Amino acid sequence: MKLKDRVAIVTGAAQGIGKAFAVGYAKEGAKVVIADIADGKETVDAVENAGSEAVFVKTDVIKQEDCDAMAKAAVDRFGMIDILVNNAAMYANIIKKRFNEITTEEWNRVMEVNTAGPFHCIKAIFPYMKEKGGKIINVASSIIFEGAMGMPHYVASKGAVFAFTRSMARELGEYNINVNSLAPGYTQSEGSKVIEKNRAIAGPNPEEISLQKRCLKRTSLPEDMVGTAIFLACDLSDFITGQLILCDGGASFH
Template structure:
C-alpha cells in the first residue's frame, strides 16, 4: 500500500492506545512516522522498523512549546520535511465522570493544557515547515461529545469543542499556504485506556450503544480509514471540516 508513500507524519500521543494504531496504519501505507509522546515510543518505533517501514520516537510534551519545537526539529533532522501532523495526544480515559461542580480546577487546567493548548502549540511548531513547501495536512482529534453535549465530563467536552473551533479558524489562516486542517471526531472507542477504566465503561457503554445507528462497540481500527483519507491527497480539497466516526450516534 502506497497511499502515504514517503510522507512524513508526526503523531502525538502515539506510544500506545489509538495513537499507536494510527502510527502502524500510516506506516503500513508507506509513511515515515514520528511517534511523539511523553511516554517511551521506542518499542513501537522498533516494531514498525522491523516490519520494513520507517519510524522514530521523540519524547514530547505537547503542552510545552519548547518540547513541541524540539519535536518538529527532530522530524526535520531525520526526514527533512513534515507533511502531516496528527494532534492525537489528549487526556480522557483517566478522567472521572462527575458533575461539573466537583471537577478540580487543577484537573480542568491540565485537560485544557493538553487537549487545547497542545494542538495549538504543535500546529505552530510544524506550520513554518509546511508553509515553506506549500503543502501540509493537520488532523485534530476531537470527539463526538461536543456535538451531543455529553454531561459529567465538562472539562473534556469543552476542550474537544474548542478543537472544533481551532480547526475551522486555523483552516482559514493556513489555506492560502496549501495546508488543509480537518477534525476527526471519534465516539466512545474501546481503547486501552477506556478498557482499563471500568467505571467509565459501566456508565457510558449502554447509553452510547443505544444512541448508535450501528449497534456495536467502536474499536480503534474503525478510525483507520477516515484518518488515512484525511492524511492523504484523497481529501485534497477539503478543509475546516469535522468527520464524525461513531456508528451514527452523532449525525450532522
C-alpha cells in the same frame, strides 16, 4: 500506497487510537514520528513490523519547547513534515465526577493539554510545513454534540478543538495546508478502560449506550478510526478543509 514517503507526526501515539494511526500510516508507506509523554517504543516496533520507519520523540505537548524539538527531530531524521495528527489528549487520566467537584486546576490541566497542545504543535511544524503544504488532523470527539456526565472540561476542550480547526483552516489555506477534525465516538482504547475503572460518579455504561445509538451494531476499536485518518492525510482529501468527520458508526447525526 496512499502515503508513500510522506512524513507524519502523530502525537499521543504510544497507545490507543494514536498507535493505530501510526501503524495505519506506516502500512500506507509513511514514515512516522511518535510523539508522546509516555514511552513510544512499542509503537516504533509496530511501525517497523508494518514495513516502515519510525522515531520516538518524548514530547509533552503543553511545552512549546518540547513541540519545537519534536518538529526539529522529525526534519533531522526524515527531512520534512507532511502530516501532523494532534491526537494526544488528557483523556485516560480524567476522573469522572460532578462538575462542582472539579477543581480549577483539573479544568486548566485538561484545557492545557487538549487545546494548547495542538496549538503548540501547529506552531512548531508551521515553519517547515509552510514551504510545500501539508495536512493537519485535530482529533476532536463526537461527545461535543452529545455532552457527557462527569467530564465537562473534556467536552469543552474537544469543542474548542473543532473551533480551533476552523480557525486554523482559514489561516493556513494560503499555505496549501488543510486542517480538519476527526471525531471518534466512544472507542475501546486503553484510555477508555482506565477512565471507566476510575470513575467517581455512577453513570450509564458508555459502551452499552453507544452500542444502542450506533447504526452499525458493534464495538468501536482504535482501528476503526484509521481509514478516515488516512483519507484526511492523503491526496484524496486535497480540497477538504475546516471540516469535521464523525467516525462513530452512525451514533450521532450532525
